[in-house]
Amino acid sequence: MKKYNFNAGPSMLPREVIENTAKQILDFNGSGLSLMEISHRAKDFQPVVDESVALIKELLNIPEGYSVIFLGGGASLQFCQVPCNFLVKKAAYLNTGTWAKKAMKEAKHFGEVVEVASSADANYTFIPKDWACPTDVDYLHITTNNTIYGTEIRKDLDVPVRLIADMSSDIMSRPVDVSKYDCIYAGAQKNMSMAGVTVIIVKDDVLGKTGRDIPTMLDYRTHVEKGSMFNTPPVVPIYSLLENMRWLKKNGGVEAADKRAHERADALYTEIDRNKLFRGTVKEEDRSVMNLCFVMNDEYKELEKPFLDFATERGMVGIKGHRSVGGFRASCYNAQTMEGVNALIQAMKDFEAQH
Ligand SMILES: *Cc1c(COP(=O)(O)O)cnc(C)c1O
Numbered sequence: 001m002k003k004y005n006f007n008a009g010p011s012m013l014p015r016e017v018i019e020n021t022a023k024q025i026l027d028f029n030g031s032g033l034s035l036m037e038i039s040h041r042a043k044d045f046q047p048v049v050d051e052s053v054a055l056i057k058e059l060l061n062i063p064e065g066y067s068v069i070f071l072g073g074g075a076s077l078q079f080c081q082v083p084c085n086f087l088v089k090k091a092a093y094l095n096t097g098t099w100a101k102k103a104m105k106e107a108k109h110f111g112e113v114v115e116v117a118s119s120a121d122a123n124y125t126f127i128p129k130d131w132a133c134p135t136d137v138d139y140l141h142i143t144t145n146n147t148i149y150g151t152e153i154r155k156d157l158d159v160p161v162r163l164i165a166d167m168s169s170d171i172m173s174r175p176v177d178v179s180k181y182d183c184i185y186a187g188a189q190k191n192m193s194m195a196g197v198t199v200i201i202v203k204d205d206v207l208g209k210t211g212r213d214i215p216t217m218l219d220y221r222t223h224v225e226k227g228s229m230f231n232t233p234p235v236v237p238i239y240s241l242l243e244n245m246r247w248l249k250k251n252g253g254v255e256a257a258d259k260r261a262h263e264r265a266d267a268l269y270t271e272i273d274r275n276k277l278f279r280g281t282v283k284e285e286d287r288s289v290m291n292l293c294f295v296m297n298d299e300y301k302e303l304e305k306p307f308l309d310f311a312t313e314r315g316m317v318g319i320k321g322h323r324s325v326g327g328f329r330a331s332c333y334n335a336q337t338m339e340g341v342n343a344l345i346q347a348m349k350d351f352e353a354q355h
Pocket residue numbers: 009073074075076077099143145146147166167168169187188190
């Protein structure tokens with residue numbers, strides 16, 4: 001049976017990305033060696049890194065003066081690496097969910113953390129809007145897409161201080177004005193590649209300003225200077241990232257990805273709102289187009305498990321909601337298809353007809 005993958009991360013990748021990566025794992029560029037067996041310093045691998053960086057810069061229209069680096073450790077390591085490289089005294093954080101909260105916790109190791117606003121009391125069902133960014137902070141940190149709760153800041157904020165964003169779950173899904181950010185980071189396994197590599201876009205001239213004695217591996221400058229080759233980078237995830245960026249470019253870049261994301265989300269939210277069994281969990285204006293969270297209306301609560309089974313029998317994978325929200329979550333990153341979304345919508349309609 002055909003499977004429709006709605007996993008939140010690691011998540012669906014285009015079939016051709018997986019196939020092309022698999023080929024290189026068996027025989028890298030006709031060398032007779034696997035991509036997993038070659039040196040990262042092999043002359044054939046440098047072009048993989050170079051092309052990946054070039055494509056990311058091209059797709060996101062990154063201005064001069066920024067570096068793109070590939071590190072291990074996931075977005076979670078960035079929760080500490082960001083403050084280590086940018087926080088001198090005080091930093092501001094917008095608390096919009098589990099990941100934002102974890103980022104705040106790590107920043108406290110390096111200085112004072114100001115929570116500018118939080119929607120924690122409402123189980124993160126909206127993006128706080130009524131706040132002002134303090135001007136006496138080293139930076140403001142935001143999470144552009146809240147993967148667990150299904151809210152999103154799908155625009156580039158204007159703030160009076162350095163802006164740093166965790167874009168793990170919506171990077172490459174829309175055009176971004178990179179010039180508004182001093183640092184953008186993203187674990188690749190949601191929308192760029194398989195797990196194992198984190199992409200960091202950083203403005204060069206803001207590095208090295210904290211006066212802090214930073215351990216070599218945690219210092220962004222180490223990796224900028226060595227072109228992500230200071231130590232062994234995650235070779236296979238970087239290769240699959242390259243294939244994914246080639247695929248994205250071929251398919252119209254981030255503008256087209258944005259359009260497709262809205263088409264998928266509009267169709268699914270329309271059904272969530274129409275269907276008598278379901279309701280969305282977050283404030284409409286803050287709905288994420290990447291992670292769509294919904295639950296069953298109170299009078300049908302006991303049908304959640306039966307619907308999950310019903311949808312699973314029809315090939316849906318990964319639609320169970322995160323435990324902090326319950327219900328369902330359909331993750332629709334770049335590789336998601338309208339066919340998959342339509343299959344889910346049809347399952348919702350057919351299940352409604354039975355009840
Ligand atoms: C998944 C996720 C993370 C954590 O990523 P890891 O690579 O597992 O550390 C952080 N932030 C956001 C927004 C995420 O979606």
